[in-house]
Amino acid sequence: MIRTIKFAVVAGCIILSASCSKFLDEPSVTKLDQDQVFSDPELIETSLKGIYSNWKAVRTDEQGLIMMMGTDETQQGAFQMKSDPSKGGLDRFDGNLNSTQNHITNQWNIRWPIVTEAAKIVRGMSATTVTPGSREAKLLGEASFIRGFVDFQLAMYWGEIPIADPARADQLGSGRQPLKDVWTFIIEDLQRAADNCPKTNDPGRATSGAAWAMLGKAYMSAPVATGLRDFQKAATCFEKMMGDYTLVPYQDLWDYNKPNTKEAILEFQFSNVYPNNNKIQFQIGSRAVQAIGGDGCYYSGYDKIVPTQYAYSTVENGGVWEAGDLRKDQAIRYDFTYYGQVPTLDPILWEDLGNDYDELLPHVKKYEDFRTDKHTDNKINNMWNSGKNIPVLRLGDIKLCYAECLNELNRVGAAVNVVNEVRTRAWGGTLPADKAWVAMSQDAFRTAIMDERIRELFAEDWRRIDLIRTGKYVELVKARNKWAKQNGSIQQFNTLFPIPDTEIKQNPDINPEDQNPGYH
Template sequence: MKKRIFLLPLVFLMSCQDFLNQEPQTALTQEQVFSKLENIDPLITGLYTSWRNARKDRGGFMFQLGGDESQQGAFQVKSEPDQAGLDRYDGFLAPRNNALTQQWDMRWPIVTAAAKAILALQTNKEDENRRNQLLGEASFIWAAVCFELTQYWGDIPVIDAGKIAELGTGRKPLPMVYDYLVRYLQFAADHLPESQTDKRRVTKYAAMALLGKVYLYAPQAAGVRDYQKAADQFQKVIQSGKYSLVPKYADLFDPGKANSTESLYEFQFTNTYPDNNQTQWQMGSRALASVDGNCSFGGYDLMVPTAYAYSDVTKGGVWETGDTRKDASIRYDFTYKGEAPKLLSGFGGDELDPHVKKFEDPRTQGTMSFWYSGKNIFYLRYADVLLCYAECLNELNRTSEAVTIVNDQIRNRAFGGAIPASLKWASGISQDDFRTKMLDERMRELAFEGWRRMDLIRSGKFVSLIKARNNWAAQSNTIQEFHMRYPIPLTEILQNEEIPPSAQNPGYQQ
């Protein structure tokens, strides 16, 4: 089997079972290296780079396919069966699916490296404050990646380098997984600084926000879903006074205005390889790519909005008249140098349908290939914190307060600072109506930023909304409830004796 090797020194990975047993490949032993904080710091920096790189190019958007918000372009569906299975929910969405295997393989080395750093830092005897900050950063990254993995695959291995003999590398029940998530994020929240000069590094408020999300998004089976605890974490972020919505929504996606007052954490990219994000290569229109490889909105249609995500309410979609987030999020006009491009024959025919706009990098226009797109990509931002807090208040029977937050902050900004009276949410709406409205509001505010699949899973609307809104899922008509979890990759089952075929997620056959 192909080795899974990650780009941090001292750590090499073969499979979930043996990735903690590799010997250091340097002149120094692992114990010697980890005895000095000055040696551990570069490893933490490497963790950030590996985590960031797992969220760029296709890796950043593969999990967004197959939703009610985004799907593949037609040519992508025609040309790549494994990838197409993520939208079609057909026989190609199986343990042998290479597109999912790549994402699984990309993330476990990060978890393993973080686990080794956590163990080393727990025993380090140097500067306690500095050690705890580094430990908080390693704990945050471990938790962030494992939160993503457990949301999509369910039971996952718990990689604790100090307990590998006890825990092994088999799948662990959700209560154990989420117990680790909560403990690691609480430690991070307690020991990370309030701000970081190096924007690559996380703060205590990012840890609080993610901990709030863990309490809010946890499946009931995990035993930790708690709206009050989630609200408490979000409220700490809000009351810190360190964050605020930027006045103009479109400014969030201006590369000249990165790391704004709305950003709790964003992945840092540039237009120079290897720090470019390659995102536009996947998001833009093939019709424009054929005209000019330096067109900033060219690309290859990997992920495009569903008709629901780009259409107005009057046409069965999500957008209300006057919402400025619409044109900031989605490209409708493909006029280039005064001319309308033409569709190419032999492709999908949807290359000039609306496309994702948020990731376009105008700095590449006319000077370099759109492959070099390098805008920062949001992970956590303040608007999401406000929306999550409002959800918690609604679940705690404080719906009128939740409505006020959404109206006065999120929707007011969306309509240019003055929301029309007819579009304000009524303070007396029911708890269930609020839930329904919030699903659409999160799509409008956070479109294509990576939370939609999780939102559908936790809302219980995964099958119904995808079947109704995703063109490819509707055509195949094979999506079922078990598809909320991805199949454990066959390569993992073959290499890891602690994850046998019988441990596969229900509904999938080898």
Template sequence: MKTKFIKAICCFVALGTISACSNFLDELPKTSLTEEQVFGDEENIQLLISGLYTQWRNTKQDRGGFMFTLGTDEAKQGGQQVQENNVQAALDKYSNALNAPNSSLAEQWNKRWPVVTAAAKAAYYAQSNSLKAQARFIRATINFELAMLWGPIPIIDQENMREARQPLTDVFDFIIKDLEFAAEYLEDTQSDKKIPTKGAALALLGKVYLSAPEETGFRDYERAISYFDQVIPQYALLDNYADLFNTTLNQNSSESIYAFQFINLSPDNNMAQHHAGSRAVADLDGNTYFGGYDLIMPTDYYANDQTNGGVWEPGDTRKLASIRYDFTLPDGRVPTITWTGQQDELGPHTRKFEDIRTQGVQNFWYSGGLIHYLRLADILLCKAECLNELNQTAEAIQLLNTTVRRRAFGGTIPEGYSWEGISREELRERIMDERIRELGFEGWRRMDLIRTGKLVEYVSERNPWAKAEGAIREFHNRYPIPESEIKQNDMINEEDQNPGYN
């Protein structure tokens, strides 16, 4: 978080953001302005929050948007990527390079804390509850992510600043209070889709109560359901799963609760396809929309049918909507492997980030489809999981069969695949598989594995780089606190490092 440094930078950025728009800045030299003068104007707060949406969105942009997805049982790096960057490779291998100096992780940590700090200022100084709610929603989302991946974190609150790592009970209490406030004061609908709605806050509250570590006392399946039940009637599944990722359609659909807004023009492109596509395709034609550089690829478990050791059931329409197996170019050309004999260049690739609008006119780097954060199918799966944990297994199966799974099979679930009569324990396993099929590469898998205690078991068998290295251990459920943070934050010392990384 680099607290002292970030406070200074945040004030500087805020000044730069609002200087062109605020009349009172012309009345006093910038050096004489107090923080109260800078943040005490509601127009300035509104401009600051508008900038925060871009900063928050940009944590999902480019290579960094995939760092937390690597090292799971659904995603792996391509062979060439692993050869080129030992530091990044450690996120899949769980090797000794997954340590405090790891720059790939430090970059992600450092991107998030300026947003948290600025959101805290906005939440404190904003006069309207609407702006406070927006700032607190942004702060809560990032704190939730950081706490799930790193464990105890500082609590950045202008009224009660706690810059040392705080107990997770306090952290989750703080996250929940932020989201409760957001749920009370955010609007039901927003014409500007970058602004979250009441439904987004309620959905995330449910996910927090589902995911909070049990030792915090906040894991509460009944309470999670109470929030999910407020969300579910307000949204509707699309009939066709593939439409969720079709950039020629309105992706802010009836299923979308919140999505990061991108377009296929710089600097608002997400660059996701650049990292998700095939090198062999890129080398043959840089303007083919499914080319890329193999940063993030499906594991065999995510790509294969159940008959071949994978996750896909016969007839599931999500398979071909989620994964590309055919690399024939639109003009009929067939690419060949060109990089150091890495066979995975033409192995299965995710297709969720393909942007056909770039075909023949722009490099795939300009991909700009929306990146889903919260959508109805996820919430339905979460509710089913809660029902199952509450020993309401039959109700959970019924919910899945009439919503997510029915759509997956085009409206009719094949005989033998409706899951009636299976046990609570077996449904737990199947829901985890269903979450890969429905939500693969959408950013939730690492949290799913952590909250269910399955990270080591599943990754050690299903992620090829982790399996070959044989180094993953239970302490890897948390990332190491970056060395740069320890050096620059006086309130976090080496003895505060997560176990296993000392």
């Protein structure tokens, strides 16, 4: 036994030493490897499949929840806030939210290989003459879409970012670039995607509709300071694609028997079979339910994110939900009774959370997958295998974006009509007169549409971006996120994340003085 322990210690030291050496030798994830630039369609197709797989992985397991923490819509569960101070900083906005925060580093690191790999394809295909409508054009469009989409997220979360353009690698290096240059590059990518992606494609792959939708989002999200925010151009982009999709009953969007509905513009494709399961429910179910139903209860889990009180409450109780809105019970679980058993907090009182227990407060419901329950015939018996598709883009979202654009173009009446189309679906096809939006001021619409986007898109990973692009992030998070409100330390600079310390150390073109203001 002593020899075994000594061996384990020696082995551990060797591994640790190797890991440290690997870290010191590890290149920056933003650095482009120009030794391989793709031009062969077969090689590109293989590479694209890998890129899609890596991109889909961004929305799996716990990493798929990180960007939903720290908003006014969802926040971390109480036990996690107590047991993991570092991650707790994502909602408390305290000193734990810094450049060494592992979860922020991971979000940066998992995106850049997707961007740089797609960049090689764009470079390779752009170096040749691509015939419109050809297979090569399709591949160029898809790679441009992926790079544009992920760069869009990176720029929203971190501000100035490197530009992964092999054609200008010597000029740009791997340093952060001015916001106008970054957003110009994103818009060019998404325009190229719109021009070259096919109208229809295999499920989970980019189409021209997805590209037009994201190009519209880019025009309405680009920072005002860049001069690129243009609501008319955004509206035109949405008009080019909305007619190709149809709103479906809201419950169909969350029915695993009905993937890729007529409303779906892009969905990440998952199943209950490892490694294609998304594991989301394993993270977001209730630990109090797990105490009675075990892993084989399809809505048990670990409370990693829960709705804020604002996001789960009725209007009468200071929240967003109106009587009769069918989206409420599709989006959020209120009842935790499991086959006649009513869970209590008794089994988890050891957590010692005082008044902060939230394991039986409302939870995210959209990603529950009954196929994983021990009472089904699937014999999966573990919510770790949750495998419903995850929506990336859908028509309900784009209609609300379009309505925002119309409002900003002083077409408030038309904007109200579009919102009422979405709300009609939310009331099962017949919108009660007292629930229909009526004429309002432009500023009142701006406030109302943010609540409507919670109702329509709760926990679909758009809220942080919505808050940032509208300039409402700090104001609304401070007012509605329990942990941010308790701590009281959120500041305007928290709108952006810190550049990871590892990136600064590994990237010769990003120095400590390049860090986002407010962070160390």
